[in-house]
Amino acid sequence: SHTCFFTLxxxxxxxxxxxxxxxxxxxxxxxSIDGDGTVNNAFNDDGCDSDDGSDDE
Known part of the structure; x- marks a missing residue:
């Protein structure tokens, strides 16, 4: 995406x-775009695999 030009x-x-x-x-x-993870950490039941780089299961 190009945020300066509002295109994807x-x-x-x-x-x-x-x-x-x-x-x-x-x-x-x-x-990954959310560097501090605060938004996605608030939703633990989203049905997505973690992409935080850790191998914890």
Whole structure:
């Protein structure tokens, strides 16, 4: 994405449904952009695998 220009580059998904699923997963489950983790730590029941880099299970 390019925040200075308010644009988002997406791959050419084969269907709108696949694009929706992938984009929704990224928005819901990927906390890497949130450096301090405070937003995602508040939601422990989101059904997503942790992407915080730890190997704790």
């Amino acid at each position: 580059d997406l791959p050419a998904y084969s269907t709108t449904d696949i694009m929706y699923e992938r984009l929704n997963y990224a928005i819901t489950c990927c906390s």
